[in-house]
Amino acid sequence: MKSKVWLFLLTGFIAFCSLCQARQTKHRLMGALPNWPHRYAPAVIQGCVHGVSQGQYVLAVMSGSSNIKNDPFPEIKDSCGFFSMKYDLAYPTQVNFSVVDHNFMIPLCPGDTVTIDYDLHQVATSQYDAAENQEKNKALHISGGLSSLLCLDSLLGEVRDETYAFTVDAIEEAHRQSYAEFRQSVWNSHQKRLAHYASLPLSEGEREYMQLVSETAYLDKCASFPFVNTLAPNPLDSVQMAAPDKQVELRDPHASQMLFPHTLHTAYVCSSDKYKPYLIANDLQSSVMGKWLEQLDAANALVARVKAIQPIAAEEINRLPVEYQVPIRELQAQLAPLTVADSLWKPQGEPQTYLQQIVARHPGKRVFVDFWATWCGPCNIGIKEMESVKADLEAQGVVFIYITDNSSSTEGFLEMKRKHHGEHYIFTKEDWGKMQIPGYKNAIPHYLIYGTDGKLKKSITGWTGVENMTKRILEENE
Incomplete structure (x- = not known):
């Protein structure tokens, strides 16, 4: 048999990731596919892996896309085999699970509760590969939601x-x-x-x-x-x-x-929305799926503006389906204290001028601009490590500016503002893309260092360590 070349495409990764061999699923889908509920509700994934050792890696999860106001990766509460996590959903999402050595994927819908039970005691002495071991398959039990579709794993x-x-x-x-x-x-x-x-x-x-x-x-x-x-x-x-x-x-x-x-x-x-260009090219924008994706785009655009602390008229929200109105209003309520208490000046006009406006507010100061996101590990490491020298640098006339876009989680952005002194800005992805950030090549963390004369002295991509960054800030501004 000739060898195979495996092609992994990002667009298809979520839809066709490896599935478990759960052919022993007792309950299969016997009728028509249920219509997913058009509402905003939490979906819970919970369960236990029996026989897990303290600290053993139990569960991994990946979701196909963010869901209105939340990140695609929920917090997993895992304690010696017991786990629980919650999504806040306005529409279904494909979730890929990895439980010890079993992988499987099912749709997760608003209001679902999926329970996973896996008994390692039953398979502790197994010497076979997980994919072939029927005892391991028998030890894995999944119920709730549309887990009945697991019976289709061989076809998938x-x-x-x-x-x-x-x-x-x-x-x-x-x-x-x-x-x-x-x-x-x-x-x-x-x-x-x-x-x-x-x-x-x-x-x-x-x-x-x-x-x-x-x-x-x-x-x-x-x-x-x-x-x-x-x-x-x-x-x-x-x-x-x-x-x-x-x-x-x-x-x-x-x-x-x-x-x-x-x-x-x-x-x-x-x-x-990866198939939206196909719908447009084939005059299917007015189809059921085309209209739904259009509404979804409109909802996400409003979420971006809400997270960027931009004013939104009530009638703009009212034009959306109810399932989107609820999470957007919840997000507004969550950010309301920040909007009222935060008197931080915000740049106006065209995004191309935002950086100049921000720097111009600090004449005679050294300005350190940090472009970051809540989901960016190196960004958060850099922010945390700079805290050790921040007070000393501020005493020497350095102003710290933190800029992110609406891909950052709301909770993470608010926590950032609470923990790290400085000026904090959150813009929409669209405005971020128009800012013409010097030296930026679609990679973060990215840093800009401005001198006391207001001119750019250095553009740096990637976290280079607190000592090197401190040296750059001071040297480039002398």
Whole structure:
């Protein structure tokens, strides 16, 4: 058998990550897929791993996207095998779990409670690989939410392999094909999968779910065409590499046969907006999914403005569906004390002038600007370590400015303001992108050092240590 080349695509990672072999699931989805509740509610994942040693790594979780006002990675409370975490959801999200040596993925919806129970005592003496060990499979029990879809794990695994595993023969064939020919071959594979699902004793909901999964696989594999053409054997040279990318055409002759634009059940499979360009290119913006994504974009845009402490009229919020109004108003209430108590001046006008306005407020001072985010580990390390020299530097006339965007969590931003003295600004991603930050190449932490004359002296990307950064601040301003 010829060796395989595995292609890992970011756009498909969440939708087709490794699934556990939980074929012993007792409760399968017997009817149609339930309509997810259009409301804002917490979703809880809880459970226990029996027999875990103190400090042993038990649970990892990854979600497909952020959900209105919250981060995609909730806090996990883990104490010697017992764990609990909570998402605040306004729409479903795909969650990938790793429990010890089992991986599995299910949709998580507003109001769900998913319980996981895994007995390590039952498999303590096992000498087999986790994926093949039936005793380990029997020891893992999952209930609640749509965990009944775990009974489809073998079908999902087949779709994953067909989409992201390429044999040498398949790569060579793709090199000989135009994009239109490649897309047609991928479509033919999708049609074969649907015919296979029709022959199986699946429920209405299971069949719909697998069709939606297969459709997303079709779109993801079509999108992989430029990358596949760079794979050996005989990869294209640098001149030819641009050709596949230019051939990709989102206008699809098969678009009218696709189910995913016409049902919100698509949110069980993928709640991100990565297929929005496809909908636009095929005149499907007014479809059920197209309208939902448009509302979602509008809600996220308002969240960005709320987190950036920008004024928002009540009628703007009222135009959104109720499931988005609730979390946005909760976010406003959470930030209200900051808005009232914080008299911090804010730059006005075009974002391109924000930095100049901020620095100009401190004539004769040395200004240290720190671009950071709550989710950025090196950023937070740098901020924490600078506290040891901050008072001394401020005594020497250094002003500390901290700037983030709305990708930072609200809780993290508020905690930052409480713990770290200085001027704090949070802008929308759009305004951040227009600020024309000197030396910035889409990587944080990023630092700017201005002299007493108000002129930029240094642009630094990456945390270089407190001693080196202190030296840079003082030297560059002498």
